[in-house]
Amino acid sequence: MPSQPRERLWFVLPGVLIIVLVLLIPILAALGLSFFSYPLQRPDLGIHFIGLDNFKRLLADTTFMNSLWRSVQFTVGAVASEMIVGTILALLLKSHVWGKSFFKVAFMVPMMMVPVVVGVAWRLFLLPDFTPLGPIFQFLHIPFDTSKLLTDPGWAMFSVILADVWQWSPFVMIMMLANLQGIPDDVYEAAQMDGASRWKTFWTMTLPLVAPALLSVAVLRAMDAVRTFDLVYILTSGGPGTATEMVSVYNYKIAFSRYDMGYASAVSTAVMIVLAVVIFGALYMLSRGGKKR
Amino acid sequence: MVFSKKRSFTMLAALLMVSLLLSACSGSKTDSSTAAETDKASDSKTLTIMAETSSHADAFKSIIPDFEEKYGVKVNVVEMPYDQYQQHLKLKFISDQAEFDLAYVPIGWVPEFQLADYITPIATEQAKLDELELDDFPGIDNAYFGADKQLYFLPYMNETHGILYRTDLFEDAAEKKAFQDKYGYELQPPQTMQQYKDIAEFFTRPDENLYGVTLMGENSILSGFGFYNRLFNYGGDLYDSNYKQQFNNEAGLNALNDFKELFQYASPAAKQYGWSDASSEFLQGRSAMAEMATTVAQMAQDPNQSTIVGKVGFTAIPANDANTSDIKRFYLPYGFVMTKNSDNQEAAFQWLEFATSQEMMEKAAPVGNIPARTSALTGKLASEYSFYKPHADIMNSFRLETLPLIPEGSTITGEILPNAVVKYMFGERSAEDALKEAATEFDELMKSRGY
Numbered sequence: 001m002p003s004q005p006r007e008r009l010w011f012v013l014p015g016v017l018i019i020v021l022v023l024l025i026p027i028l029a030a031l032g033l034s035f036f037s038y039p040l041q042r043p044d045l046g047i048h049f050i051g052l053d054n055f056k057r058l059l060a061d062t063t064f065m066n067s068l069w070r071s072v073q074f075t076v077g078a079v080a081s082e083m084i085v086g087t088i089l090a091l092l093l094k095s096h097v098w099g100k101s102f103f104k105v106a107f108m109v110p111m112m113m114v115p116v117v118v119g120v121a122w123r124l125f126l127l128p129d130f131t132p133l134g135p136i137f138q139f140l141h142i143p144f145d146t147s148k149l150l151t152d153p154g155w156a157m158f159s160v161i162l163a164d165v166w167q168w169s170p171f172v173m174i175m176m177l178a179n180l181q182g183i184p185d186d187v188y189e190a191a192q193m194d195g196a197s198r199w200k201t202f203w204t205m206t207l208p209l210v211a212p213a214l215l216s217v218a219v220l221r222a223m224d225a226v227r228t229f230d231l232v233y234i235l236t237s238g239g240p241g242t243a244t245e246m247v248s249v250y251n252y253k254i255a256f257s258r259y260d261m262g263y264a265s266a267v268s269t270a271v272m273i274v275l276a277v278v279i280f281g282a283l284y285m286l287s288r289g290g291k292k293r
Numbered sequence: 294m295v296f297s298k299k300r301s302f303t304m305l306a307a308l309l310m311v312s313l314l315l316s317a318c319s320g321s322k323t324d325s326s327t328a329a330e331t332d333k334a335s336d337s338k339t340l341t342i343m344a345e346t347s348s349h350a351d352a353f354k355s356i357i358p359d360f361e362e363k364y365g366v367k368v369n370v371v372e373m374p375y376d377q378y379q380q381h382l383k384l385k386f387i388s389d390q391a392e393f394d395l396a397y398v399p400i401g402w403v404p405e406f407q408l409a410d411y412i413t414p415i416a417t418e419q420a421k422l423d424e425l426e427l428d429d430f431p432g433i434d435n436a437y438f439g440a441d442k443q444l445y446f447l448p449y450m451n452e453t454h455g456i457l458y459r460t461d462l463f464e465d466a467a468e469k470k471a472f473q474d475k476y477g478y479e480l481q482p483p484q485t486m487q488q489y490k491d492i493a494e495f496f497t498r499p500d501e502n503l504y505g506v507t508l509m510g511e512n513s514i515l516s517g518f519g520f521y522n523r524l525f526n527y528g529g530d531l532y533d534s535n536y537k538q539q540f541n542n543e544a545g546l547n548a549l550n551d552f553k554e555l556f557q558y559a560s561p562a563a564k565q566y567g568w569s570d571a572s573s574e575f576l577q578g579r580s581a582m583a584e585m586a587t588t589v590a591q592m593a594q595d596p597n598q599s600t601i602v603g604k605v606g607f608t609a610i611p612a613n614d615a616n617t618s619d620i621k622r623f624y625l626p627y628g629f630v631m632t633k634n635s636d637n638q639e640a641a642f643q644w645l646e647f648a649t650s651q652e653m654m655e656k657a658a659p660v661g662n663i664p665a666r667t668s669a670l671t672g673k674l675a676s677e678y679s680f681y682k683p684h685a686d687i688m689n690s691f692r693l694e695t696l697p698l699i700p701e702g703s704t705i706t707g708e709i710l711p712n713a714v715v716k717y718m719f720g721e722r723s724a725e726d727a728l729k730e731a732a733t734e735f736d737e738l739m740k741s742r743g744y
Contacts, residue, residue: 039742041704043408043409147562150562150565151561151565153720237512238512239564239565240510240565240715241512241715242712242716256380
């Protein structure tokens with residue numbers, strides 16, 4: 001067993017190298033590029049150092065601010081819904097239901113699908129000319145104009161959230177199911193002997209016990225939701241109008257429609273910073289919660 | 294060094310996984326691209342052509358066997374979807390990895406490639422240029438670039454925008470009578486914008502699953518075209534000769550209002566339609582007219598894609614009145630450019646001469662191409678393809694121009710102005726504010742690029 005610090009370093013080195021190569025270099029390259037003007041459409045203009053100009057432009061860019069706000073709306077809407085739906089499914093699968101194994105696998109199918117395919121499928125499902133929802137609502141006597149689902153700016157965001165919830169609630173379900181199965185049965189037996197109702201047992205025992213896991217899953221999903229691109233791009237292309245143009249779509253347009261690579265890097269750097277602050281805040285809360293217990 | 298059987302197996306498995314991973318990461322190249330690269334290494338007489346996945350690429354692919362037989366040069370076509378194609382080409386050029394000889398592109402991409410010196414003139418010697426019979430290509434003047442005006446682009450397909458209409462509906466006696474009774478004039482392909490609106494209104498019958506017109510409201514160049522055609526009708530333009538915008542004015546406002554007004558005669562879904570949604574609606578017979586390009590007229594003849602084969606006519610998008618001679622319209626030439634790094638430039642020229650000859654254009658057209666040569670448009674195929682004549686008429690009766698031939702052209706036509714269009718259509722901005730914002734973005738872009 002190596003005892004010298006220098007020898008131990010050799011064991012750490014491969015891991016450090018991988019982190020540097022895979023993680024740090026691309027991040028630093030993007031960060032560095034955000035201080036330059038680099039119009040890819042005009043290679044004749046070259047690359048010029050412009051200091052903080054891209055970031056100054058970003059702060060005055062209302063389109064960026066609006067797209068960031070839409071990303072927040074999407075993330076909060078999607079992640080909150082996924083947490084609720086995923087937890088309910090996990091609770092159902094933990095109880096004694098028929099066909100548990102089948103449902104466990106069946107619920108996971110959406111998660112296995114490629115986001116582009118999910119986008120295409122939901123687009124066909126929701127486009128007024130194709131949707132089967134019209135006759136269904138008509139049969140149920142629900143007066144709802146299904147043509148709004150992708151063409152009305154307010155409903156379009158709802159539709160994108162719905163597609164994301166459909167795909168990613170199973171992820172929450174799996175994670176929560178693993179946590180729920182880790183709670184010893186005697187906790188519930190003790191609660192039962194004390195006469196606690198099922199609702200009270202869930203609210204005062206189950207929920208606090210799985211809360212750290214819930215927060216971890218929410219953080220993971222939130223990181224993913226902010227970066228969501230393919231689903232939105234296929235489903236609505238950021239429309240109708242710019243109603244679902246989230247920051248990932250805006251960033252793509254700056255990079256691959258305007259080919260303004262310096263500004264595109266500034267946009268992604270800003271998003272990374274915002275995301276890092278929120279995530280570290282959440283993780284700090286998580287660790288403080290753990291210490292209190 | 295001696296490896297145990299177990300270790301050898303492990304290494305083999307690792308190698309296999311790495312190869313699988315690398316092949317998975319290699320993007321969306323078709324099988325032919327892999328073959329192309331392999332062949333290129335072993336055989337210098339292999340011509341590699343990059344192209345967008347499209348019916349016109351299918352068309353020129355169909356004549357590859359004839360070329361291979363005649364010249365003994367193998368041709369491989371690497372195709373990818375439009376969305377990825379432009380980025381892929383740019384990245385290949387910028388990283389100096391353009392290992393292909395020709396690229397099939399819209400003319401709008403050429404200025405950027407030429408300015409950056411990624412491509413080389415098709416030919417410079419007069420004798421070679423004569424072999425191409427360039428006078429037979431309408432608009433060939435637009436294919437010359439650079440300070441010394443060299444031929445960098447050879448058209449293969451010219452596309453125009455127009456109105457596709459259902460001849461079975463337009464020629465139906467009962468429909469004609471009902472239209473005459475309601476509007477006081479004969480039902481025929483629209484000659485003015487007012488007629489276009491009347492006809493769209495007349496055929497809007499959601500209860501019969503029929504809409505007046507198919508439009509595209511997606512935030513892309515497709516909704517942009519709807520705006521540009523009307524902007525030109527009112528005397529506006531994108532910019533003038535000094536690169537000053539010409540759309541934030543009365544013409545722009547009228548154009549936005551006209552375009553939005555027409556959506557009331559389209560399916561509610563049209564506000565989100567892109568190319569495939571829109572073409573599918575028209576080809577499945579769910580609308581009486583479609584404001585789209587000639588490619589859809591071509592697709593309408595294919596029973597595998599269309600339920601209205603033989604029932605489709607094509608006409609120009611009208612001006613505000615019948616006089617169109619000074620009204621600008623965009624046309625969309627697609628064609629070939631030759632990469633500067635190509636070590637097969639002679640074979641590349643042979644391909645260009647071969648593929649764009651009248652004979653080969655006529656042979657390939659039925660597969661999915663609209664020939665760029667006048668002789669092919671007016672030749673033996675004219676009787677079979679009824680839209681060739683109106684297509685040729687559009688090219689002769691309007692003031693035809695290509696999309697802006699500056700590197701920033703695609704950003705202006707594909708992003709800045711379509712953004713204004715959809716923001717107005719969906720009520721995010723008033724028409725005035727949408728155009729004002731677009732004008733500001735345009736000015737900032739042009740200023741930052743030194744115009």
